Amino acid sequence: MITDHRPWSEDPLRAPLGAETMLSTGELDFLHWLGKSQYSGTGRVVELGSFLGGSTLALCHGLSQNPAWTQPLLAYDRFVMFNDQEGRYTHIAAPGESFLPAFRRNIRAFSDRVTTRPMSIPAPTPGVDHTEALFPEREPIEILFIDAAKTWPVHITILDVFGPRLIPGKSIVIQQDFKWATVFYLPLHMYQLRECFEPAFDIPDGASTAFRYLGNINRHLGTLWQPTDFDIAGANAVWDAIDQYWGEHARGDLIHIMRLLRAQHLASLGDLDQALSVIESAIAAAIRDDASLALEAVRYASSGLRKNSDAMSNSERLIALEHTAAASIDALRSVRQGAAVRALLGRIDRAPNAPxxxxxxxxxxxxxxxxxxxxxxxxxxxxxxxxxxxxxxxxxxxxxxxxxxxxxxxxxxxxxxxxxxxxxxxxxxxxxxxxxxxxxxxxxxxxxxxxxxx
Ligand SMILES: C[S@@+](CC[C@H](N)C(=O)[O-])C[C@H]1O[C@@H](n2cnc3c(N)ncnc32)[C@H](O)[C@@H]1O
Missing domain, CATH: 3.40.50.720 (NAD(P)-binding Rossmann-like Domain)
Structure with missing residues (x-):
């Protein structure tokens, strides 16, 4: 069971990070804490999806305070600017251009302790083992940070290549997109691999969930679920089991987001009607439980589904969902801010006649x-x-x-x-x-x- 104990917030990353990042403060503090106080030096630190170096720096700031850190961190990314809808990174590089120079500049304080791997992690290719190209060291890995599993097949390659190098009972795998509104294959695979990984940490203000490796991943490689393995009934059966599994292992937003991810899977299989019914009931439960991250995810997912949906009736339902999620988020935020103001003012004690x-x-x-x-x-x-x-x-x-x-x-x-x-x-x-x-x-x-x- 993931507990509410969050030791990383007691020793947060205090140094300025030194890079723009997509991670939340809690995620950066977690990586810093992991490097500083949990890493034992029994294996490599491997980061997949470094972007501008935010996660790299959070890990390095922590690791550099830990005498066990002797081998360079391996930082993988294709380092080519993607098409960001909101244009947040055009000042760094235009879509299609390399942002490797910006990454190198940002991590310069640790340049001799980071090995940069500019490469694209491919989909599995029948008959080809990608290990030689991606990880020729074939060494044990103690921390595996995954933030590049942006497609279902790439996640399979990552598990195939890096999974067998994890150390049973020791390694921590951080799935940065685990609670991201659209990436439903991560919970599918992690459920399929539940004998190999136990949930270890959840970062409440970000999408990351971390797992401890228990062993035996080789038993499952080669049979990891693929998109074509599911029909609607099969998907619903697995998501029922995932719902029950996470009900026993976590609390809060994570459980609500798993329900939303079922809807994403159903929509990808073509059943938008059922997907919308699932979201409608998930949203009601999320409002009841004050699960604002889940409501943000509903809003994001509904707008994504709306862009891909042409049926008018569905479009109206999706707009209604987006609005309900947005209004609920505003209401919850307002209640939370009111409570924060009361708490803040209540913290300041003053003797009756003191100035x-x-x-x-x-x-x-x-x-x-x-x-x-x-x-x-x-x-x-x-x-x-x-x-x-x-x-x-x-x-x-x-x-x-x-x-x-x-x-x-x-x-x-x-x-x-x-x-x-x-x-x-x-x-x-x-x-x-x-x-x-x-x-x-x-x-x-x-x-x-x-x-x-x-
Ligand atoms: C969400 S960003 C990573 C954010 C970063 N960890 C941070 O701290 O801000 C995802 C990164 O994964 C990279 N990426 C996505 N798919 C990839 C692939 N198949 N191979 C290599 N890199 C990939 C992208 O180039 C992008 O920089």
Missing amino acids: RPTAFLFGAGQIARRILALDKAKLPFKPLAVIDDHAPLEDIAGVPVIRPSDLAPHAGADLLVIASDAHADALEQRARAIFPGNTPIVRFDRPAPVAHHA
């Missing part, structure tokens, strides 16, 4: 707005300014919003209040970098240290 401490708020988002919309005379601190790298507004309810560079030299406050729930870690790092002394930092999720009046 109010002064405070800088970090982050000009919803939480800062909610706090500053309250009666300022009744706040447990006197807000001096909101500090935000982007300073999107001039002021919030009369309190100036400034960039760190706008601060007067030697500016100070009694407290640094982190006005965010979702980005509290990142904002805390920024606050400490800007005020390196020991001004107390107040977060919604931690008891506040005592303020010393400046």
Whole structure:
């Protein structure tokens, strides 16, 4: 059973990462923690899908603090820019261009400890063993980070080539796309391989789930499920079993996302009607359980299905699903932010006649707005300014919003209040970098240290 214990959040990655990344803060902290305190040096660290080096750097920052790290990390990617619909990376390379120079620049601090493998992991080819081309070392692997299994056949090649090198009872395999809204073959294969892998860690703010290797993968290679192995009845039977399996091994978003992935599988088999019914009941359960990652996944998956669907009636159902998911996400977020504001204000204790401490708020988002919309005379601190790298507004309810560079030299406050729930870690790092002394930092999720009046 995956527990709620998350040791990586107690020792987060504090160094600036040094690369743009698609991973969440929790995923980066997890990789850092894995490298720093779990890696024993019995095998290689292999990363499939490095992109600009975000995951590489998170691993390296951790590994470099671990004396057991002696062999270079192997970083695989085709390093060719994909067609990103939102155009988020055009400043790095145009679609079809290499981003290898950017990767090399980003990881330069670790260049002698990373072996870069610019290659495309192919689909299986009958009669061909891809091991010689992909992993000629054939050495034991202790950490296998998989973020390149973007198609069903490529996942089979990855398991065929790297699976037999895992160390029974020791290796950790991170499936970065395990809870991604559309990648349903990962849970299918990991269920098929349930005697070989046990669920070990789940990262709640990202799509990653990690497994510990138990052994015996060779028994299954060659018979791993392929798309043509399923009809609707067969798919439903396997997803019933997967539902039950994860009900016994995890909680929260993961279970809801597995239900959504069943729908994706059914849609890929041509039964969009049944797929939509599955999503409609999954969404109701996700709302009930406050599973916002699952609702995000519903929204993303519905819009993907809508683009591929031409039947008008389905299109209306899909639009309704997208809207329900979006409205539920907004409602849940609002409830959560309200709770974070109450918690944050409740953290600041003050003796009845003591003067109010002064405070800088970090982050000009919803939480800062909610706090500053309250009666300022009744706040447990006197807000001096909101500090935000982007300073999107001039002021919030009369309190100036400034960039760190706008601060007067030697500016100070009694407290640094982190006005965010979702980005509290990142904002805390920024606050400490800007005020390196020991001004107390107040977060919604931690008891506040005592303020010393400046
Ligand atoms: C989601 S990105 C990885 C994100 C990265 N781990 C990070 O920290 O931001 C997926 C990467 O996998 C690579 N990729 C996808 N399919 C691949 C394949 N078959 N062989 C090699 N690389 C592949 C892509 O080029 C892309 O850089």
